[in-house]
Amino acid sequence: MKTINEWKHIFKLDPAKEISDEDLDLICESGTDAIIVGGTDDVTLDGVLDLLSRIRRSHTVPCVLEISNEEALTPGFDYYFIPMVLNSKEKKFMMDIQHKAIKEYIDMMEYSEIFFEGYCILNEDAKAFTHTNSYLPDKDDVKAYAYMAEHVFHLPIFYVEYSGTYGEPELVKEVKNELDKTLLFYGGGIENPEQAKEMKEYADVIIVGNSIYTDIKKALKTVEAVKDK
Numbered sequence: 001m002k003t004i005n006e007w008k009h010i011f012k013l014d015p016a017k018e019i020s021d022e023d024l025d026l027i028c029e030s031g032t033d034a035i036i037v038g039g040t041d042d043v044t045l046d047g048v049l050d051l052l053s054r055i056r057r058s059h060t061v062p063c064v065l066e067i068s069n070e071e072a073l074t075p076g077f078d079y080y081f082i083p084m085v086l087n088s089k090e091k092k093f094m095m096d097i098q099h100k101a102i103k104e105y106i107d108m109m110e111y112s113e114i115f116f117e118g119y120c121i122l123n124e125d126a127k128a129f130t131h132t133n134s135y136l137p138d139k140d141d142v143k144a145y146a147y148m149a150e151h152v153f154h155l156p157i158f159y160v161e162y163s164g165t166y167g168e169p170e171l172v173k174e175v176k177n178e179l180d181k182t183l184l185f186y187g188g189g190i191e192n193p194e195q196a197k198e199m200k201e202y203a204d205v206i207i208v209g210n211s212i213y214t215d216i217k218k219a220l221k222t223v224e225a226v227k228d229k
């Protein structure tokens, strides 16, 4: 199995959205490096368990739970990603919710499976932006957050999140220049192979979410597009 440092492409499945068995099989067998199960709204334990069991039934692709609320936390995933929202105006989304959960689960936490993600949410219309009371940082702010993710907090992942819209490749390029050890994840609005290739030029990993539900044929083509990059 590849290590996270070798991943290039991830599909993100939203437990609040319907997906047919046929489409789920196509996603799992697409050659993607991993599946993230996660979303902002209406993420329930039932929805998470349904996806996990359907994936596990016949596929070996690595499965990650990106935790957005404690109620939907369950054992059985290969990895757990935990967002810390760096551009939230409220400390609770950066630190306090995570601190409270660590206090509760500390004895169950297997550190080789858990990755904290420094999130920077850059689409004002994304649900996650509103939910976390984030502000829109400018380019220098984002670069400073990337610097902090790597050199202050030593986070394994810095996530440039444009959920729902395609972002600025130039910004992703400049952010990449700030990072050395911390992996750069880019997600948002990738709908076709050209966009996948463009963002993968700078990001270590690209994440494709919504287009699974809007045009799965094109979404599947994003995998091959980044394999040799």
Ligand SMILES: CC(C)=CCC/C(C)=C/CC/C(C)=C/CC/C(C)=C/CC/C(C)=C/CC/C(C)=C/CC/C(C)=C/COP(=O)(O)OP(=O)(O)O
Pocket: 014, 038, 039, 040, 041, 066, 067, 068, 069, 070, 073, 074, 075, 076, 080, 082, 083, 084, 085, 093, 094, 097, 098, 099, 101, 102, 105, 108, 109, 110, 114, 119, 126, 127, 128, 131, 132, 161, 163, 164, 209, 210
């Ligand atoms: C019980 C068990 C198995 C224990 C194992 C040990 C373990 C893993 C313990 C974890 C402990 C821990 C620290 C948990 C953290 C819990 C937590 C609630 C953290 C909060 C994270 C947070 C600030 C979430 C806010 C929202 C956010 C940033 C979500 C990320 C996903 C995202 C941006 C989705 C995109 O939005 P989407 O829903 O797709 O939007 P659209 O619908 O508009 O597309």
Ligand SMILES: O=P(O)(O)OC[C@@H](O)CO
Pocket: 012, 161, 162, 163, 164, 165, 186, 187, 188, 189, 190, 207, 208, 209, 210, 211
């Ligand atoms: O849904 P999209 O816009 O593809 O974004 C993917 C991911 O970054 C969402 O958290």
Ligand SMILES: [Mg+2]
Pocket: 014, 039, 163, 209, 210
């Ligand atoms: Mg989504």
